[in-house]
Amino acid sequence: MPTYFWPLILTICANVLYQLSARSVSHTIDPFFSLIITYSAALLGSLVMFLISGSHQSLNYNFHQLNWASVTMGLSIIFVEFGYMLTYKSGAPIGSTPMTVNIGLTLLLIPIGLIFLQESLTLRNLVGVVLAVVAFYLITS
Structure with a gap:
């Protein structure tokens, strides 16, 4: 664990x-x-x-x-x-607001991590980003 x-x-x-x-x-x-x-x-x-x-x-x-x-x-x-x-x-709504905020936050932090903190982005991470963008669109539309 x-x-x-x-x-x-x-x-x-x-x-x-x-x-x-x-x-x-x-x-x-x-x-x-x-x-x-x-x-x-x-x-x-x-x-x-x-x-x-x-x-x-x-x-x-x-x-x-x-x-x-x-x-x-x-x-x-x-x-x-x-x-x-x-x-x-x-x-x-309480059910989707935190998720919307966290998806937006994640999408902003990824380039910050890549540029300033030398973090890496794997294919698996990239698929997660695409799914997060889709989720963000579905939640906010």
Whole structure:
């Protein structure tokens, strides 16, 4: 069994909860106020998990290991969540919205991986890309 199996299951389950939560945000609340509460809960949860994990380095060590990626990931998550909230508020279906987003994301990341990260594209990957494009067309038409 691949070593990423359990983290993948955790990610899928967390994404199900995320999509259900994003779909259930009140249509009358300011989305950015909702994000303030979301990030407050995430900060508290992350702090508790950091403290109880027992496998962490000192705060000083961790601060010195930070780079731009932690900040840009946080900023990008704001717009991912805001985008999902607006998409669901406009009436998009929960059953196909995440797939549409992920197919579009995959189609953008493939050339980035090829050009900047020296990743390879096999024939099998190429067939998957073609199927993803077909799926994207079928879902959005």
